[in-house]
Amino acid sequence: MKRRIDRRLFLRAATGAAVALPLLPSLRAQGQSSAPIRRFVTFYTPNGQIHSAWWPTASTSQTDFTLNDIHQPLAGHLSRLTLLKNVDLQTAGGGPGGPHQRGIGTLFTGQYLQDGDFVDGCGSTAGWADGVSVDQVIAAQIGQSTPYPSLELGVRATDNDVQGRIAYSGPGAPLPPLVQPLDVYNRVFKDLVVPDQSGNMPADPMIAQRKSVLDAVSSQISELETRVSSDDKQKLDAHLTLVRDVERRLAQSAVSCSKPPVPATMDPTSVTDMPNIATLEIDLLSIAFACDLVRVASFAVSTGFNRIQYPWLNSMGEGHPLSHEDPSDPDAHSQLVARAQWHAGLIARLYDNLASVNEGDSTVADNTLLMWSTEVSEGNVHSHTNMPIVLMGGGWYFQTGRYIDCVENGTNPSHSNLLVTLMNAMGVEQTTFGRPEFCTGPLKALA
Amino acid sequence: MTDSVARWIGLAALGAIACSNGPHTAPPNAAPTGGSGGGAGMGAAAMSSGGATSSAALSCTTTAPGVAPLRLLTHVQYDNTVADLLGDTTQPSQQFPAENVVLGFSNNVAANQVNPTLIAAYQSAAEALAATAVSSRLSTLAPCPDGSASSDCGHAFVTNFGTKAFRRALTANEATIFDNLFDATLPQGYSQAIELTLRAMLQSPQFLYRVDALHAPTPETGAVALGPNELASRLSYFLTNSTPDDTLLAAAANNQLVTSSDVETQARRLLGTARARAMAQDFMSQWLGLSTLDGAARQASDESFGPSELVPDWKSTLASFIDDAVWNDGTLGGLLTSPKLFLTPKLATLYGQAMPSDPTTPVSLPSERSGLLTQPAIMALLAHPDQSGPVQRGVFVLQQVLCVQVAPPPPNVVAVPPAVDPNATTRERFAEHIADPSCASCHVSLDGIGFGFENYDQLGRYRATENGLPVDASGEVVGSGDPSLEGPFNGALDLASKLANNETVRSCVATQWYRYAMGRVEDTTDQCSLNDVRSRFSATNGNFTELLVAITLSDAFRYRPAMDNQ
Secondary structure, X not given: OOOOXXXXXXXXXXXXXXXXXXXXXXXXXXXXXXXXXXXXXXEEOOOEOOHHHOOOOEEEEOOEEEOOHHHHHHHHHHHHEEEEEOOEOHHHHOOOOOHHHHHHHHHOOOOOEOOXXXXXXXXXXXXXXXXXXXXXXXXXXHOOOOOEOOEEEEXXXXXXXXXXXXXXXXXXXXXXXXXXXXXXXXXXXXXXXXOOXXXXXXXXXXXXXXXXXXXXXXXXXXXXXXXXXXHHHHHHHHHHHHHHHHHHHHOOOEXXXXXXXXXXXXXXXXXXXXXXXXXXXXXXXXXXXXXXXXXXXXXXXXXXXXXXXXXXXXXXXXXXXXXXXXXXXXXXXXXXXXXXXXXXXXHHHHHHHHHOOEEOOEEOHHHEEEEEEOOOXXXXXXXXXXXXXXXXXXXXXXOOOEEEEOOEXXXXXXXXXXXXXXXXXXXXXXXXXXXXXXXXXXXXXHO | OOXXXXXXXXXXXXXXHHOOOOHHHOOOOOOOOOOOOOOOOOOHHHHXXXXXXXXXXXXXXXXXXOOOXXXXXXXXXXXXXXXXXXXXXXXXXXXOOOOOOEOOEOOOOOOOOOOHHHHHHHHHHHHHXXXXXXHHHHHHHOOOOXXXXXXXXXXXXXXXXXXXXXXXXXXXXXXXXXXXXXXXXXXXXXXXXXXXXXXXXXXXXXXXXEOOOOOOOOOOOXXXXXXXXXXXXXXXXXXXXXXXXXXXXXXXXXXXXXXXXXXXXXXXXXXXXXXXXXXXXXXXXXXXXXXXXXXXXXXXXXXOOOOOOOHHHHHHHHXXXXXXXXXXXXXXXXXXXXXXXXXXHHHHHHOOOOOOOOOOOOEEOOOOOOOHHHOHHHHHHOXXXXXXXXXXXXHHHHHHHOOOEEOOOOOOOOOOOOOOOOOOOXXXXXXXXXXXXXXXXHHHHHHHHHHHHOOEOOOOOEOOEEOOEEOOOEEEXXXXXXXXXXXXXXXXXXXXXXXXXXXXXXXXXXXXXXXXXXXXXXXXXXXXXXXXXXXXHHHOXXXXXXXXXXXXXXXXXXXXXXXXOO
C-alpha cells in the first residue's frame, strides 16, 4: 500500500532543542475507505492521587466543569478528556496480597492475585494477577495486522515483581516493560525495512534467512516436545507460539515510514535520566503508532513501593513514603501534585504528538483511547474506592469532554465494567471481564 | 503455600491495626508455619534451637528428589555461556527484558518464562553472536576453512559444536534438522551456512533451557538420579553460572559423574575457578538486594559528591570485601566480623583514610567496622537520601540475616522518615515509633536492632557524634525467635559478634543460598535436603565452600521425581 507522506512529527530531545524527526505517513491514503485504525493505551502511575487536586473544582453539568490542578497539562486536550467519578476498584478487595499489590494486579485485569511468594501487606504474600489484562485482549483483536501486537513500556518500573507489572498475556503471565528508549528502538525500529531515497522498497535478504532459521528452531522445539513431561511441553508450546509470532512479523517488516534516530543509552535506574527516558519513550510510542507498527501499548511510570525523588520538580520526597503523608500537609501536597502534573504532561505530550499526524479526515490522536489510573485511590489510606481515572480519546464510541459521576442507584460500579466498555470501544465484543461476580456489563455512565 | 517465610514480627499485635482495610487481609501466615516437614528449622521453635538440630522431627530415610522443570538460562548464565562457547564477551543479556524477582532472587524458575520481548531479544542476540563468531573466529569454531563447500564439514560442525551448545550429544533427528539447514544454505557460501546454523542453535530450546528430564527407554518410578549430562549442567550452572567445561563434559561422557564422591570432586574443582567467585558475587548481590542501590541518591550535607556518585565505589568496595571473606577467610563468621575496608580514592577521602598504594590492599579498622553489615555499601543501601535508616536496617537484619519476615506498616500510618533536625540525633527523632503504642509493637523489634547501627550515616561514614551530640548505638534484639540472640547489645560491632557463629544466622544463610542454587523457594519436599545442607554448614563452622559442596550433594540437587507421562 502506497502511503502519502505529509507530516512531520517533532521529537523534542532531552536538551529541549527541537529535533526534526522522521517523515510520517498519512495513514489513510486519500480515497481509501478502510475502517479507521484505533489504538489503545493503559497508563499507570503509582501511589494514588491527591483527591483535592484531582476532582474538578466546580461543575454545573457533565460538560461544564473546571479542571483541577493535576489536569491542567491536559487542558489543551479537554475535548478528548473524560473524568470518571465514583468508580471503585472492587476487585482489589479480595484475594491474596497487600493493597498496592492487589491494586496494581487488578487494575487492568479485573482479577485477584494468585498465591505466591511476593511479600507485602499485613504479612500476606501474593503472586501474579490471575488473568489476562485488557490491553492484551484488545491486542489479540486489533494487534495482529501490525508487526507488534502490543508494546509494554516503563519508566523506572524496575521492581521486577507483581508491583512492576501492569500487562498480562494470561493468568500468572506478566509482560515485562522495556525501560529504556534504546531498547524500545531496537525492539520496534531497528530491523524495519524502509524505502530508499528514491522511494522504492529494497528487498530484505534477512527475511528469507530468518524464515529458514526460525523453521529449524520450530522443528527443534517440536522435537524436544516429544521427550519432555507434560508441564514442560506446555512451556515449549508457549515458546513455539512466540517463535511463530516472530515468523509472522517477518512478512510485515517493510513499512513506508522513516526511522527515528537511535536514542542514546540511558540508565533505567537513574533519576537524572528519568525525565528523558519518559519523554523519549512517549515519542517513540507516538512514532510507532503513527507508522502503524503497533496499536496497543501499556505505559507504567515507576512502581508502588518506589523511593524515587523528582529533583527536576524540586520534589525530594521518596515516592511511596511521601504518598503516606497526610494529603493536607502543604509540602507533601505540593510535591505529589507536581508529580501528578508531570505524569499528566506525559499524556499531553503523547496526544500532542498524535494530533500532529493526519489520518484521513482525523488525526491519530482522534483514534487513540487511553486509560490512566493508579493502584490505590489515596496513597495515605490505601483506599480502593472512588478511583482517580482519566480517559483520553474514544470519541468514536462515547461522548468525551465530560466529567461523569458513575454512581448507579447509590452504588459505585466496579471498574471491571469500565474495562468492558473500553474493550467494546476497541471492537472487542465482550460483555464481562475479570472476575465475573464483580462485573455486570459495560459501564452504564458511558453507554 | 511454602513454609519459607514462616515467622512474622508483630503480627499478633498488628493484626487489628494493620489489616483493618478488608477481611481478606487478615494475615494468612500469622501463626508460624512449621510446614508439613516438621519445621525443618523454619518454624520459630525449630529456628530457636538452630537449623542444624531440628532434624529430629524429620523423617529423611528415603531419597527426597527435587522438582526439575525446564529452566531458562538466567541472564548471567546466557552471557557466560556464549562467552565460553564462542569467546564473545558482549553480554547480550543487557538487551533482554528484566528478570522477575522472588524473595530477592532473579533466577526463580517459575517466575521467569518466555515473553514476546525476550523471544525477539534471543533472535537479535543470536544474529549478532553468529555474525561475530563467523567473521572473527570461524577457524576455531568449525572444522573447515572458509570457502570450502563440503556438506560433511557442516555436519561435523553440527555434531561437534551442537554437543557443546546442547550440553549433550544431539539426537539423530536434532542433527538432521541442523544438517538440512546447513545444506540448504550452503549454496550461499560455507560461512553463511555455518552462521545460519549457529543462529538456529542459539535459538533452540535445547540451548536456551536446561533440560533435566527426558523420556527414558523404560518407565520411571520413585526418585530418579539425574543423568551424567544433566548433573554436569546442574553443577556448572550452579557453581559457575555457565556451561559445563570440557573436563566436566568428559567426566559425564566417561561415567565419572555418578557417585557422590564424583560430584564432590567436580564441585571442589569448579569452586576454584574465577566463575565460581563471580557466582558468589551474584548470589550476594541478590541476597542483599544490592540492585536497589543503583540510582539511589545519598546526599552529604556539604554536597561534596553528587547524589548517586558514590554508588559504583560502594559496590566495588563491597565486592572486594565479599571476595576476601568468602574465599580467603572462607566462613560466615568472617563475613560478619571482618574489620577490613577496601578503599577507592573517593571513599578514602570520604572516610578519612589514606589510600593504600595498592588499591587491592584493605585497611583494617577494628574499632569502626565489623563485617558485612557495617560495610559502607550496606549502610548506604539501608538509608534515606539525607539520613540513616534505622528501620530499614532492623528490617534487613531480621529478614535477610535471620529469615524473619517483617510485616509492612499499617496502611494508615505516616511512614515517612522524620525531618532532619540539626539539634537532635537520628535516634531521638525516630524514637517516636516506640512512644506510639500502635507502632511500638513492631518497632521495638525493628528499631531495637536498627538503632545499633547509628554509628553509620547515609554515606556509610563512621560517626561517634551526630550534630555534636554523642551517638547512642545501644540496641536490643527482640523477636528474633532465637533466645541466644535476644537481649541488649552495644553497637554494630557487638551485634556482629553475636551473629557471627549463631545457628539461626547460619540456617538462614544456608537457606538463602539453597534458594539461589535451586532457583525456587523451598517447599516441603526440600526439607530433608535443606536440613543436610544446614547441618554441614554448621558442622564446618559456617564454611562457605562446604556449604556449596553440601548443596551439590543433596538429594534435591542430584535426584528428580519420575516423569509423569512415560
